[in-house]
Amino acid sequence: MSDSPQPVGPASDRPRVGLFVTCLVDVFRPNIGFAAVKLLEDAGCRVEVPDLQTCCGQPAYNSGDAADARVLARQVIEAFEGFDYVVGASGSCMGMLHTHYPRLFENDARWRARANALADRCHELLSFLHDVRGVREVRARYDSTVTYHDSCSGLRELGVQRQPRALLASVEGLGLRELEDSNVCCGFGGTFCVKYPAISEKMVTDKANHVIRSGAGTLLGGDLGCLLNMAGRLRRMGSPVRVYHAAEVLAGMTDVPPIGDGEASS
Amino acid sequence: MSDARARILADVRAALRRTEPLPPSVARGLEQRVAAPQANVQPAVDGDVVERFVAKMTAVNGLVTRLPDRSGISAALEAHCERHHVPTDIVVAPDPALDDIAWSNRFSIERRAARGEDRLSVTGAYAGIAETGTLVLLSGPESPTSLNFLPDDHVVVLDARRVVRHIEDAWATLRSERRTMPRTVNLITGPSKTGDIEQKIHEGAHGPRRLHVLLIG
Amino acid sequence: MSGPAPRSRDFERRAYVEIHNPNLQEAMGLAKQGFVGKRASAVAAVPEWEQLRAAGREIKEHTLAHLDWYLERFEAKVRENGGHVHWASTAEEACRIVVDLCRAAGARRVTKGKSMVAEEIGLNEALADAGLERVETDLGEYIIQLADEPPSHIIAPAVHKTKDQVSDLFHRHHRQYGLTERQTEGPALVAEAREVLREKFLTADVGITGANFLVAETGSTVIVTNEGNGDLTNTLPRVHIVTAGIEKVIPTLDDTATILRLLARSATGQEMSVYTTFSTGPRRASDLDGPSEMHVVLIDNGRSQMLGNEFHHMLRCIRCGACMNHCPVYTAVGGHTYGWVYVGPMGSVLTPLMIGIEDSGHLPNACTMNGRCAEVCPMQIPLPDLLRVHRERQHASRLDAPRARMMLRAWAFLARRPALYRRVVDLGARALAMLGRRRGRLRWLPLAGGWTGSRDLPAPQGETFTRAWRAGRRPR
Numbered sequence: 038m039s040d041s042p043q044p045v046g047p048a049s050d051r052p053r054v055g056l057f058v059t060c061l062v063d064v065f066r067p068n069i070g071f072a073a074v075k076l077l078e079d080a081g082c083r084v085e086v087p088d089l090q091t092c093c094g095q096p097a098y099n100s101g102d103a104a105d106a107r108v109l110a111r112q113v114i115e116a117f118e119g120f121d122y123v124v125g126a127s128g129s130c131m132g133m134l135h136t137h138y139p140r141l142f143e144n145d146a147r148w149r150a151r152a153n154a155l156a157d158r159c160h161e162l163l164s165f166l167h168d169v170r171g172v173r174e175v176r177a178r179y180d181s182t183v184t185y186h187d188s189c190s191g192l193r194e195l196g197v198q199r200q201p202r203a204l205l206a207s208v209e210g211l212g213l214r215e216l217e218d219s220n221v222c223c224g225f226g227g228t229f230c231v232k233y234p235a236i237s238e239k240m241v242t243d244k245a246n247h248v249i250r251s252g253a254g255t256l257l258g259g260d261l262g263c264l265l266n267m268a269g270r271l272r273r274m275g276s277p278v279r280v281y282h283a284a285e286v287l288a289g290m291t292d293v294p295p296i297g298d299g300e301a302s303s
Numbered sequence: 304m305s306d307a308r309a310r311i312l313a314d315v316r317a318a319l320r321r322t323e324p325l326p327p328s329v330a331r332g333l334e335q336r337v338a339a340p341q342a343n344v345q346p347a348v349d350g351d352v353v354e355r356f357v358a359k360m361t362a363v364n365g366l367v368t369r370l371p372d373r374s375g376i377s378a379a380l381e382a383h384c385e386r387h388h389v390p391t392d393i394v395v396a397p398d399p400a401l402d403d404i405a406w407s408n409r410f411s412i413e414r415r416a417a418r419g420e421d422r423l424s425v426t427g428a429y430a431g432i433a434e435t436g437t438l439v440l441l442s443g444p445e446s447p448t449s450l451n452f453l454p455d456d457h458v459v460v461l462d463a464r465r466v467v468r469h470i471e472d473a474w475a476t477l478r479s480e481r482r483t484m485p486r487t488v489n490l491i492t493g494p495s496k497t498g499d500i501e502q503k504i505h506e507g508a509h510g511p512r513r514l515h516v517l518l519i520g
Numbered sequence: 521m522s523g524p525a526p527r528s529r530d531f532e533r534r535a536y537v538e539i540h541n542p543n544l545q546e547a548m549g550l551a552k553q554g555f556v557g558k559r560a561s562a563v564a565a566v567p568e569w570e571q572l573r574a575a576g577r578e579i580k581e582h583t584l585a586h587l588d589w590y591l592e593r594f595e596a597k598v599r600e601n602g603g604h605v606h607w608a609s610t611a612e613e614a615c616r617i618v619v620d621l622c623r624a625a626g627a628r629r630v631t632k633g634k635s636m637v638a639e640e641i642g643l644n645e646a647l648a649d650a651g652l653e654r655v656e657t658d659l660g661e662y663i664i665q666l667a668d669e670p671p672s673h674i675i676a677p678a679v680h681k682t683k684d685q686v687s688d689l690f691h692r693h694h695r696q697y698g699l700t701e702r703q704t705e706g707p708a709l710v711a712e713a714r715e716v717l718r719e720k721f722l723t724a725d726v727g728i729t730g731a732n733f734l735v736a737e738t739g740s741t742v743i744v745t746n747e748g749n750g751d752l753t754n755t756l757p758r759v760h761i762v763t764a765g766i767e768k769v770i771p772t773l774d775d776t777a778t779i780l781r782l783l784a785r786s787a788t789g790q791e792m793s794v795y796t797t798f799s800t801g802p803r804r805a806s807d808l809d810g811p812s813e814m815h816v817v818l819i820d821n822g823r824s825q826m827l828g829n830e831f832h833h834m835l836r837c838i839r840c841g842a843c844m845n846h847c848p849v850y851t852a853v854g855g856h857t858y859g860w861v862y863v864g865p866m867g868s869v870l871t872p873l874m875i876g877i878e879d880s881g882h883l884p885n886a887c888t889m890n891g892r893c894a895e896v897c898p899m900q901i902p903l904p905d906l907l908r909v910h911r912e913r914q915h916a917s918r919l920d921a922p923r924a925r926m927m928l929r930a931w932a933f934l935a936r937r938p939a940l941y942r943r944v945v946d947l948g949a950r951a952l953a954m955l956g957r958r959r960g961r962l963r964w965l966p967l968a969g970g971w972t973g974s975r976d977l978p979a980p981q982g983e984t985f986t987r988a989w990r991a992g993r994r995p996r
Contacts, residue, residue: 058985060935064949065978067985071995086989092935097928099889101911101920105932112936189890222848226888231970232924233886235536238974239852240888269975272961290995297978299960308607311766311820315588318828325589333589333771337737340772343575346568346781359791397808416808419722435792444806448755452748470780474773483601484738486803486810487755490796495748497710498788499660499676501547501683502554505710508659509717510748510795 054082055117057125057134057159060092061261066296069261072288073126073162079288080170082122089116095133096227103141107148110138114151122169123159126284127260128191129227131161136194161191162284163259167200174207177289184216184253185283186244186267188260192220201259201283208286216256217247225266241270249276255295257283268297342471345434352433356466357518359436363493364506366515373460377407379517380425380458387513389423389456396426398445401460416447417454424450425458430473431466431516435492438516439473442487451489457511463520523611523642523821524670526875528859531882535853543682544854551679555845558789559896566785576782577900579775580836584827590736590769591818597739601801603814608641614819615646618728618761621815622652625759627725633743633750634658635730636674636839637819638763639861640874643728655720657749659713666693672855672863675787675841680854683709717749727753727811731764732783732838734816737772740798741816744783746790751797760799760811766818767835773798779838782898786840822874830909834869836899843893843903849886858883865893865903872910881919884910946984953982 054077062069077084094109113134117123125131135156142149166172183205191197205213224230224240231237244267248256256271256278258264268280279295294300316322325333348355357367368379384391395401397414406412417424426446430439438459442448451457467473470490477484495510506512527534538544563569583590595605608614622630630652632638647654656665660678664671666689671677678686683706690712691702697716703709729750733742741762743750754760770776784790803810826832844850844864855863860880862870868883877884884907893903914920934941956962956979964972971977988994 060945063985064945064952065980067981067983067988068995070985070989074994086986089938091938091941092931094932094935097932099908099911100924100928101908101913101915102928102932103912105928105936108936109932112938189888189892193891193895220892222888222890222892224848224888226890228924228928229886229888231968232921233532233535233849234970234973235532235539236849236852236886239539240848241975243848243852265978266975268978269961269971272976272978273963273974293981293995294960297961297976299956299958299979305607307609307613307820310609311607311818311824312588312591314609314820314824315591315766315827318824318826318832319585319587320828321588324592325586329586330589333586333593337593337771340737340774342774343579343778344568344571345777346566346572363790363794419718437792437796442807442810443804444808447808447810448751449809452751452755470777471774474777484740484798484800486800486807488740488798488800489751490792490798491794492790492792492796493794496746496794497659498554498746499658499663499678500681500686500706500709501550502676502679503706505706507714508710508747508749509657509714509721509752 051081051083052121054084055120055123056084056086057117057123057130058086058090059125059127059130059261061265062126065265066261066282068290068293069126069282069284072282072284072290073124075288075290076162076166076175076284077124079175080166080172082170087116093130093133095130098133098137098141099227107141110141110152111148114138114155117155118151120158122165123155124162124165126162126282128161128188128195128197129260129262131159132190132194134159161195161197161259163204164195164197164200167203172204175204175287177287178209179286179291180210181254182212182214182252183255183257183286184214184248184251185219186216186223186256186258186263187220188258188263189222191259197259204287205257205283211286214251214253216251223263223267225263227262230266241266245270245274245276248278253278255279255281257281257286259283264296272297340474342469345469345471348434348468352466352468353463353518355433356431356436359433360493360516363436365436365493366513367518368515369518371520373404373519376404376460376517381407381409383456383458383515384423387456393423393425394421394450394454396424396446396450398427400427401425417449419453421454423456423458424454425460426450428459428461428465430476431461432470432473433466434469437470437490437492440489440491441485443485448487448489451491452510455507455511456513456515458515458517460517460519463518523640523874524645524861526860526879528871528875528880528883530859531857531886534857534859538854538857539852543685544680547680547682548851548854551676552845552851559786559842559845562785562789562791572778572781573898573900576779576898577836579770579778580899583770584767584832584835587766587769587827590771591766593736594734594739594769597736598801598816601739603739603801603816606815606817608817608819611641611821614641614763614817614821615643617817618643618763619646619650621759621761622647622650622726625726625813627652627759629653629655629720629724630726630728631655631657631720631724631753631757633729633745633753634661634677635728635763636861637730637765638728639671641763641819641821643763655717655724657717657721657753658745659710659747662713662717663689670856670861673841673844674839674862680856721752721756724757726759726761727757728761728763729754731762731768733776733779734764734769735773735776735798736769738800740800742776742796742798744780744793744796746794748795751795754797754799755810758811759813759815762816764816764818766820766823783838783840786842786896786898826873831869831873831906833901833906834866836901837866838899840898842896842898846892846896848890849888869903869906869910877910877914877919881914884914942986946987949980949984950982953980955979
């Protein structure tokens with residue numbers, strides 16, 4: 038690593054960041070990945086996207102399949118060794134890497150050490166920008182009132198709460214209206230939403246009603262799984278509220294249709 | 304039944320990876336912990352304990368009347384009965400500490416345990432706790448527990464010098480003043496309440512509808 | 521183990537019914553707002569909250585690590601004070617002990633304070649089978665006794681009932697006492713229950729209560745109530761019987777003080793519940809009231825089996841109900857959906873341990889792992905982690921749903937082969953994007969009815985991130 042070229046300043050000033058894309062962003066919303074790259078580069082990071090990443094293994098882990106989760110965790114740990122930081126635009130996936138990987142290897146000293154080393158270096162995107170890189174404002178404009186849903190894993194496993202709000206406050210034209218019960222689960226829960234669709238529907242309907250009652254024109258959040266769920270429900274209910282990942286707004290990359298909208302409806 | 308006792312203790316020990324009772328060295332440590340209890344974390348209670356007690360008791364809808372001395376007790380009780388339309392047939396705990404009260408002759412007084420139809424009781428209290436506005440009442444021949452629960456109105460005469468900061472202070476006093484626990488220790492924080500119908504609080508569920516502390520001194 | 525017959529297999533169907541039950545939704549809506557807000561204010565008012573939680577946890581962990589000693593110490597102290605201690609390994613044993621005590625007392629009418637362990641062991645049925653008249657005295661318990669239903673919450677057993685439903689119940693059942701007018705206001709309903717139950721209190725032969733704590737220092741059993749019903753139950757009858765799980769013992773009165781500070785705030789948002797009562801043995805020789813006999817029944821019923829593994833955390837539970845009040849699944853489906861005595865997150869951990877995972881497989885799975893329960897648990901019980909342990913056990917014994925198992929295996933198969941994974945997701949993303957190109961979403965998708973039954977599926981943008989990145993195609 039010490040041999041790699043350092044165009045500006047010492048390495049510590051321009052840390053090498055491995056982007057954990059997340060499987061949902063990869064497939065459903067590449068725009069969030071590019072927004073993350075832009076925000077990280079604007080914050081002085083060199084961003085790389087390791088080839089070998091697929092899924093963090095959380096679906097297996099939360100379904101009681103620790104063996105498969107371990108296989109995938111090893112794959113992620115190997116792919117991301119050597120970076121100064123590992124960053125992803127999802128509190129849920131990064132919580133998996135940060136909080137749960139070390140537990141997966143409780144009885145395996147060698148892998149536990151590697152998991153701990155990864156855990157120490159991995160961060161959710163918005164909290165990384167704010168807490169580690171000291172970003173206090175972004176150059177972006179978004180003319181709308183927005184409301185913000187706190188996704189559970191980011192909030193409770195990684196303490197992501199004030200950072201997105203602080204960054205969003207610097208976006209020109211944006212006004213934040215707090216969402217009632219913003220810290221209550223939207224009913225996504227990974228495989229939960231398809232295993233218990235009736236309960237999930239009730240939860241996401243409550244959430245959508247809070248969003249609608251907030252009067253905001255846009256709903257933001259930090260986790261694509263929850264956003265797909267809420268956008269899908271809002272659309273089915275006929276609500277015009279637009280849904281974006283907070284990173285897209287912070288990066289000024291809202292020229293693409295909102296989540297769940299097409300060329301025809303935007 | 305003793306089979307069950309042996310089985311449960313054996314199962315507990317097995318779960319704790321033991322087959323025998325704790326070795327004496329460990330047991331002595333536990334005996335020590337129980338014999339000389341230590342307070343754990345206590346929320347800060349700043350300022351005057353009596354004022355705090357009054358504020359907290361009032362906050363939970365307990366009534367508090369401060370009296371400079373015991374000569375005002377009878378009048379305070381007359382006022383209570385008038386205000387809340389309570390008959391003046393009252394039951395006073397057979398507590399020698401209440402013998403000195405100069406009752407107005409409006410009152411018809413019995414000194415006994417409570418009965419179902421009693422409307423108002425007067426009892427003493429062992430202590431008050433400033434932290435939460437809680438009364439400590441001990442059962443005994445002079446202070447039957449039923450007086451604390453059956454009547455509609457429960458009037459408690461509390462000496463302000465008996466107000467302590469935390470409940471742990473009351474336990475310490477109790478340990479030093481008495482060798483054993485009475486049958487019943489009641490910690491009472493306000494009048495009887497229920498929230499069982501649509502989570503709305505209603506007073507006077509089964510116990511007293513009104514709790515009135517006459518705080519002396 | 522026994523206890524009431526489980527109906528947890530029916531979870532999914534029952535959930536559907538309750539979500540569409542307007543009475544339940546109205547009642548739960550009120551409860552959710554009340555409990556959550558009151559707890560939050562009460563906790564915010566105590567700067568020492570986190571230290572209290574840590575201290576509470578430490579007290580319980582210490583006691584559990586020496587549980588045999590503390591149980592024996594407690595027993596010795598109860599006896600010293602003239603009380604009796606009985607031990608029960610199973611639910612049946614516990615019920616038999618209580619019934620025998622009632623019979624020995626020549627009892628006909630038994631008043632009961634709220635006790636979750638009594639529900640757990642199926643004591644109500646046992647008392648009925650023995651021909652005893654059982655009167656529940658906690659207002660919530662009384663309401664559900666009239667309705668012939670089990671509790672739906674561990675501290676607010678009738679939380680699922682609206683005021684209107686209570687009016688109907690009282691109107692129907694109180695006629696026999698000459699109370700014929702249908703009361704509709706809260707205070708009048710409370711007053712009516714007070715009047716009816718007062719007579720029962722005064723004429724009961726035996727009073728049965730649970731215990732929030734058993735104090736080893738003094739041999740005291742402790743109950744915490746707001747109504748005063750527990751105190752009339754343990755003071756007026758000739759015999760007082762306490763049913764308590766063996767995990768309820770803690771060392772000293774000072775330790776109760778710490779946990780009491782956590783309990784009421786977590787449960788109802790009060791600093792202290794109205795009545796906290798320490799009962800130590802029967803009435804003393806010179807006392808003017810109080811029971812002349814006092815019995816404590818110590819119940820294991822599977823607890824010792826939890827002690828030696830990761831589920832020992834659950835033995836710290838003080839039954840405050842905060843986890844269920846904050847659980848979005850519980851507040852959506854109500855307590856009866858869980859199909860057994862314990863409900864919400866704590867129930868989803870405990871029930872499989874007590875009735876077997878075969879009969880309760882849904883419970884650990886019907887959770888989004890959102891973590892709100894653990895966040896508010898005063899005893900720092902890692903509830904989602906314990907639910908995951910259940911899932912691991914289900915997976916290991918192939919008790920998880922076959923279809924979900926197959927899909928996950930397929931996903932894992934792909935995800936561990938990055939090259940193959942890339943080809944599949946690139947293709948999938950493009951196909952889905954094409955299907956949803958115009959509207960940006962899909963209203964229906966084969967095999968995804970669980971999702972598209974109630975929400976659209978936002979369509980992928982088209983090219984995957986990885987493919988675009990590798991090709992150097994960045995927006996703008």
